[in-house]
Amino acid sequence: MERRIAQYRPSNRPPAWERVADEVRNTIARAAPTTTYRARDLLTALTRIAVFADQQGHPVDARLWLDPAMVEHFTAIGCTDVGEASRANYRAALTTIRTAVFGPDLPGGRPIPLSGSDPSQPYTPHQKADLWAWAGGQSTAELRRGLILLLALGLGCGLDTHEIIPLRGPDVRTLEDGATVVAVRGNRSRLVICSRPFERTLAEAAAHAGTSYLFRPASFARKSNTVTDLVYRAAHDPRVPRLVMGRCRATWLIERMDACIPLPVLLASAGLDSLHALSRLLPFLKSASADQARTILREMP
Numbered sequence: 001m002e003r004r005i006a007q008y009r010p011s012n013r014p015p016a017w018e019r020v021a022d023e024v025r026n027t028i029a030r031a032a033p034t035t036t037y038r039a040r041d042l043l044t045a046l047t048r049i050a051v052f053a054d055q056q057g058h059p060v061d062a063r064l065w066l067d068p069a070m071v072e073h074f075t076a077i078g079c080t081d082v083g084e085a086s087r088a089n090y091r092a093a094l095t096t097i098r099t100a101v102f103g104p105d106l107p108g109g110r111p112i113p114l115s116g117s118d119p120s121q122p123y124t125p126h127q128k129a130d131l132w133a134w135a136g137g138q139s140t141a142e143l144r145r146g147l148i149l150l151l152a153l154g155l156g157c158g159l160d161t162h163e164i165i166p167l168r169g170p171d172v173r174t175l176e177d178g179a180t181v182v183a184v185r186g187n188r189s190r191l192v193i194c195s196r197p198f199e200r201t202l203a204e205a206a207a208h209a210g211t212s213y214l215f216r217p218a219s220f221a222r223k224s225n226t227v228t229d230l231v232y233r234a235a236h237d238p239r240v241p242r243l244v245m246g247r248c249r250a251t252w253l254i255e256r257m258d259a260c261i262p263l264p265v266l267l268a269s270a271g272l273d274s275l276h277a278l279s280r281l282l283p284f285l286k287s288a289s290a291d292q293a294r295t296i297l298r299e300m301p
């Protein structure tokens with residue numbers, strides 16, 4: 001069993017695997033699965049949440065991966081490419097690992113707090129400007145074009161990584177009034193109206209792509225690491241926050257929640273079928289003064 005765990009590698013081999021591999025293998029070895037099938041199930045689940053956490057900028061630490069809040073966050077937005085039954089299996093597997101390795105309450109100290117690099121924390125207007133300047137200052141046209149497009153799709157349309165990868169040029173349309181619409185593919189297919197500051201970027205990207213893929217049109221291999229691979233290749237500026245698509249989507253959601261957009265419109269635009277995924281964003285919403293709240297509540301019909 002130890003040899004099988006030590007030799008495990010995920011089939012898609014994402015770039016983050018080499019960073020998280022040792023922690024994944026060591027944690028599953030400590031969980032001591034009794035069959036090879038169970039070991040593979042646990043390895044698969046822990047690898048997925050480890051790669052997800054790495055993409056969100058978290059450190060390599062199984063204690064953080066298995067924190068109940070992280071598990072819920074992962075099953076809510078980190079594995080939307082699978083069905084509800086598979087998400088439930090991942091949750092159950094991760095709970096099994098946590099109980100076997102750390103105990104049900106993660107004894108031995110408090111889990112690493114997520115607030116410092118919380119993927120739900122929105123970018124500030126200043127950080128958004130810094131990211132735009134950083135993307136435009138990259139050394140190659142491919143990096144500049146790709147990173148600026150990611151910002152447009154994340155901050156301007158609220159798309160997740162897995163929604164960006166299959167997009168093609170014709171999925172972006174400019175209407176008669178100048179509005180730019182993105183037709184999202186997949187399980188959460190929908191039409192999203194791009195926010196005005198990013199309309200030109202999307203229109204130019206669609207024209208450049210033609211009928212090919214919108215993001216990285218010269219790359220025909222569409223894998224889960226298609227987005228993260230480009231981001232990792234970019235030169236990092238320590239003065240600029242890292243580009244994390246989960247934070248871009250969170251920023252898009254929070255800005256619209258602060259604007260008091262009707263909930264049915266927000267849910268439809270975000271591809272959500274319940275308010276559950278929005279609960280993690282509540283700590284970042286703007287607060288209203290007592291006088292503002294009084295006026296709003298009193299003037300409601």
